[in-house]
Amino acid sequence: xxxxxxxxGGLVQPGGSLRLSCAASGASGxxxxxxxxxxxxxxxxxxxxxxxxxxxxxxxxSYSHSVKGRFTISRDNAKNTLYLQMNSLKPEDTAVxxxxxxxxxxxxxxxxxYHYWGQGTQVTVSS
Numbered sequence: 001x002x003x004x005x006x007x008x009g010g011l012v013q014p015g016g017s018l019r020l021s022c023a024a025s026g027a028s029g030x031x032x033x034x035x036x037x038x039x040x041x042x043x044x045x046x047x048x049x050x051x052x053x054x055x056x057x058x059x060x061x062s063y064s065h066s067v068k069g070r071f072t073i074s075r076d077n078a079k080n081t082l083y084l085q086m087n088s089l090k091p092e093d094t095a096v097x098x099x100x101x102x103x104x105x106x107x108x109x110x111x112x113x114y115h116y117w118g119q120g121t122q123v124t125v126s127s
Contacts, residue, residue, distance in 0.1 A: 001026050002116040003116070004101060004118040005023050006097065007020070007121060008021050009096075009122045010122075013089075015089065016089050016125070017087045017089065019084065019086070020083065020086070020097055021082070022037070022083070022099030023080065024037075031077070032080040033056045035101050035102060036054070036055060037073075037075060037099070037100070038052065038101075038102060038109075039099060040111055041098065042120075043095040050111070051067055051071065060107060067086075070087050070088045071087070095122075096120040096122050097121050098117055099117070100114035100115075102115060
């Protein structure tokens with residue numbers, strides 16, 4: 001069982017920036033660096049969608065087309081923490097953002113391929 005807690009959400013104006021954090025704990029028998037980590041988001045009335053994912057080492061990452069070039073996923077394995085730096089935010093980025101843990105190999109984009117989830121943090125982009 002891996003427990004993750006997101007933080008850093010809030011209200012920001014269009015064009016602004018936010019950095020989300022995800023603190024992980026409870027990975028008994030495995031190190032944080034052995035897990036693929038991902039960010040997903042869900043807007044009201046919409047399905048949960050992939051935002052970004054990163055390999056255990058942090059050397060490989062993947063982004064959705066809608067955020068590529070604006071968002072950056074990173075991790076600090078010494079601190080068991082995942083980050084999402086969000087720049088040039090748009091109103092359509094408004095959603096609850098979730099941190100997710102994948103216990104198997106390979107970067108995947110489907111929510112069903114992730115095994116542990118946080119409670120989410122609200123990001124609202126509005127003037």
